[in-house]
Amino acid sequence: xxxxxxxxxxxxxxxxQTRNGERLRISAPRMGYSVELDPLxxxxxxxQPVETFSRLLSTPFGPDEEGVEARPLSDLILFGGEHx
Amino acid sequence: MAKVKTGVSPRLSRMLExxxxxxxxxxxxxxxxxxxxxxxxxxxxxxxxxxxxxxHESEIPKPGDYVLRYVLDNPYxxxxxxxxxxxxxxxxxxHRGMRVCRAELGNASHFRCPFHGxxxxxxxxxxxxxxxxxxxxxxxxxxxxxxxxIPRLExxxxxxxxxxxxxxxxxxxxxxxxxxxxxxxxxxxxxxxxVLGPPQRWVVHTDWKLALETFLSDSYHTLMTHRSLIELGIxxxxxxxxxxxxxxxxxxxxxxxxxxxxxxxxxxxPFWGYPEEMLERARTSYPxxxxxxxxxxxxxxxxxxxxxxxxxxxxxxxxxxxxGAVPMLTFRVWHPLGPGRxxxxxxxxxxxxxxxxxxxxxxxxxxxxxGSSGTFxxxxxxxxxxxxxxxxxPQGRHLRFNYRMGLKLEPDPNWPGPGxxxxxxxxxxxxxxxxxxxxxxxxx
Numbered sequence: 001x002x003x004x005x006x007x008x009x010x011x012x013x014x015x016x017q018t019r020n021g022e023r024l025r026i027s028a029p030r031m032g033y034s035v036e037l038d039p040l041x042x043x044x045x046x047x048q049p050v051e052t053f054s055r056l057l058s059t060p061f062g063p064d065e066e067g068v069e070a071r072p073l074s075d076l077i078l079f080g081g082e083h084x
Numbered sequence: 085m086a087k088v089k090t091g092v093s094p095r096l097s098r099m100l101e102x103x104x105x106x107x108x109x110x111x112x113x114x115x116x117x118x119x120x121x122x123x124x125x126x127x128x129x130x131x132x133x134x135x136x137x138x139x140h141e142s143e144i145p146k147p148g149d150y151v152l153r154y155v156l157d158n159p160y161x162x163x164x165x166x167x168x169x170x171x172x173x174x175x176x177x178x179h180r181g182m183r184v185c186r187a188e189l190g191n192a193s194h195f196r197c198p199f200h201g202x203x204x205x206x207x208x209x210x211x212x213x214x215x216x217x218x219x220x221x222x223x224x225x226x227x228x229x230x231x232x233x234i235p236r237l238e239x240x241x242x243x244x245x246x247x248x249x250x251x252x253x254x255x256x257x258x259x260x261x262x263x264x265x266x267x268x269x270x271x272x273x274x275x276x277x278x279v280l281g282p283p284q285r286w287v288v289h290t291d292w293k294l295a296l297e298t299f300l301s302d303s304y305h306t307l308m309t310h311r312s313l314i315e316l317g318i319x320x321x322x323x324x325x326x327x328x329x330x331x332x333x334x335x336x337x338x339x340x341x342x343x344x345x346x347x348x349x350x351x352x353x354p355f356w357g358y359p360e361e362m363l364e365r366a367r368t369s370y371p372x373x374x375x376x377x378x379x380x381x382x383x384x385x386x387x388x389x390x391x392x393x394x395x396x397x398x399x400x401x402x403x404x405x406x407x408g409a410v411p412m413l414t415f416r417v418w419h420p421l422g423p424g425r426x427x428x429x430x431x432x433x434x435x436x437x438x439x440x441x442x443x444x445x446x447x448x449x450x451x452x453x454x455g456s457s458g459t460f461x462x463x464x465x466x467x468x469x470x471x472x473x474x475x476x477x478p479q480g481r482h483l484r485f486n487y488r489m490g491l492k493l494e495p496d497p498n499w500p501g502p503g504x505x506x507x508x509x510x511x512x513x514x515x516x517x518x519x520x521x522x523x524x525x526x527x528x
Contacts, residue, residue: 006187006190006191006192007185007186007187007190007192008192008194008195008196009196049166050166050193050205053193053194054194054205054209054211054212055211057194057196057203057211057212058203058211058212058213058216059212059214059216060196060201060202060203060212060213060214061201061214064214064215064217070218
């Protein structure tokens with residue numbers, strides 16, 4: 001395992017074995033994310049332009065949940081509602 | 085020259101008139117080397133409108149490479165984008181102004197603000213905003229919120245300069261005829277220069293003009309300030325060694341150079357002592373024969389660009405045991421931090437195609453003599469700090485300094501390079517030229 005770090009983040013990289021082959025595990029310990037890429041996925045990375053990664057970083061702290069509507073606190077304060 | 089304008093306080097106006105009256109007669113008031121009100125005017129009139137040296141391109145050779153550099157107190161990320169283009173981006177998040185990059189150098193494809201997580205490509209484009217839709221709505225346009233580039237960015241032979249003034253003249257026009265002297269190092273080899281590591285940096289309690297003048301015109305100080313090195317046998321025996329040269333200034337620009345040859349009778353190798361193979365390459369890499377012939381006779385070369393960049397390229401005996409002489413090249417920025425306070429940025433450089441043994445020798449020579457550990461540097465900075473202190477004392481600030489050295493000298497008609505040259509390096513001609521330009525900018 002080795003670690004790559006800069007002023008923005010730290011990731012660890014390790015080769016992991018499955019019963020029948022190997023993958024590369026890339027983990028972001030501070031963010032709690034991890035991905036295991038097979039050789040074909042890694043190969044596909046080699047022709048990605050920086051735009052791909054900019055698109056991935058459009059949500060800088062990991063994926064935002066789709067379809068979640070911001071819900072005002074006032075929705076939960078049921079004046080005269082079921083708890084009234 | 086323009087008269088002092090209104091808008092400046094009566095106090096500062098009187099002081100500038102004093103400088104204006106004295107400069108042609110070689111009298112420079114001490115107070116200009118440590119005064120808070122003058123420093124504010126210098127920030128506005130000089131450093132906000134001048135081409136300021138930022139970096140050498142060899143500091144950021146690959147996509148994503150960046151260094152942080154400063155124009156006044158504005159931090160700029162000088163970064164080579166994934167597209168290979170060098171940009172200088174103000175290190176200030178467009179959301180709330182936090183620094184998005186706090187390491188002084190590194191390699192990154194993106195910068196992420198530690199305050200709210202706004203994330204930028206290394207070409208400055210904003211590409212990531214946490215909870216973008218919920219926080220800023222559907223019509224938020226990230227294209228309007230990229231990092232702000234420096235208004236002007238231009239390069240000359242690998243030397244990258246920035247300017248805060250969008251209306252400034254081009255770098256080429258700014259440099260003018262001093263290019264001939266810059267090229268004595270930038271075109272010494274067809275491959276050009278590379279830095280030997282990041283710059284050393286340290287803070288000195290002095291004024292940027294005081295530091296600068298040592299490299300612009302003051303060969304006279306080596307007699308005394310650096311006498312210990314003569315006594316140690318690692319500088320030429322003749323204490324007046326820096327006198328035997330030409331001092332050249334570029335009228336109207338403020339730039340100057342000192343080109344020093346071997347003292348009479350001294351057995352110093354030609355061409356600074358660079359290896360023979362480099363001398364041979366220089367025959368064809370210099371744009372003109374005059375530059376090659378000048379370079380062959382040069383043992384010490386200094387160039388200072390207005391306002392605050394200098395380089396120094398001396399021949400040196402690296403220690404008392406080494407039999408040869410080794411040249412070294414240092415670039416430096418006299419970065420103003422405040423009245424009577426500067427940060428020195430000091431780089432060592434060498435020709436890219438120099439032999440490896442030579443690169444190592446020249447690096448060691450630089451470390452011994454210049455940079456934060458350098459003997460010459462420690463001699464100088466100790467003295468500069470006391471001058472700046474005295475320049476701010478109640479009695480001392482009313483004195484005038486003597487800049488009359490060489491006032492009666494006639495220009496040397498035989499000098500092959502451009503500019504106004506004097507055949508004796510013990511003169512304050514370059515400083516008087518600097519102060520003319522300095523006043524012109526302060527008063528415009």
